[in-house]
Amino acid sequence: TLGYNVKNKSEFLSQYKFNLCFENTQGYGYVTEKIIDAYFSHTIPIYWGSPSVAKDFNPKSFVNVCDFKNFDEAIDYVRYLHTHPNAYLDMLYENPLNEIDGRVYFYQDLSFKKILDFFKTILENDTIYHNNPFIFYRDLHEPLVSIDDLRVNYDDLRVNYDDLRVNYDDLRVN
Structure with a gap:
């Protein structure tokens, strides 16, 4: 924690290349605003939480800690992105939403x-x-x-x- 409240969360987060988006628990479908805040702030989410998060968001648009054997591997990948601008920008500019045939796709019926x-x-x-x-x-x-x-x-x-x-x-x- 910072020890104080920030006036504008999005503005604050946008100062950084990455944003830690760790949920309080791991539960299928339990995805909170943390990853969305990172997207709105134009920063890459480093996500830990729902094992099904890739159904909600494009897995090419964030670092899913659960995709790695351990935290050290995830950290190494974040370091790679940090030191390889093209790989970083490719991930940053990926559409955060999943698509099928160029149209946004939600696996849940949100009609x-x-x-x-x-x-x-x-x-x-x-x-x-x-x-x-x-x-x-x-x-x-x-x-x-x-x-x-x-x-x-x-x-x-x-x-x-x-x-x-x-x-x-x-x-x-x-």
Whole structure:
């Protein structure tokens, strides 16, 4: 840590060629803003975290520490990039998103319909569950709260949801 808050994170990170993007844990699909912050700052992410990160981001656009046998090999590769400008620039200018036939590709279904259905499921469930932060007391079936009291405007939400479902094709990006 620096011991102080930076005023503009992107501006701060952009001073550096590389950015350490280490997640707090390794979990499939658990990718936070860390790698995105590096891309927005026009710096190469050195990533450790989700084993499936290459499904979310172009593996040619970042250093995936998990691709190496150990940290020493990963460090050697970062040193190589640092001392070989063409290799560094090739990685820096790679599209961070995966593409198929020149079009951005997401392995997950991120359609508007899928997102609406997700929120519909949340609104229609009787109970919200949570994950207790204390690892020894975790119970994924422990209710957080009953949402009956949160359904005051449920009918309004349902009407809006139906209206959105009717028009979601018009909102999709071609």
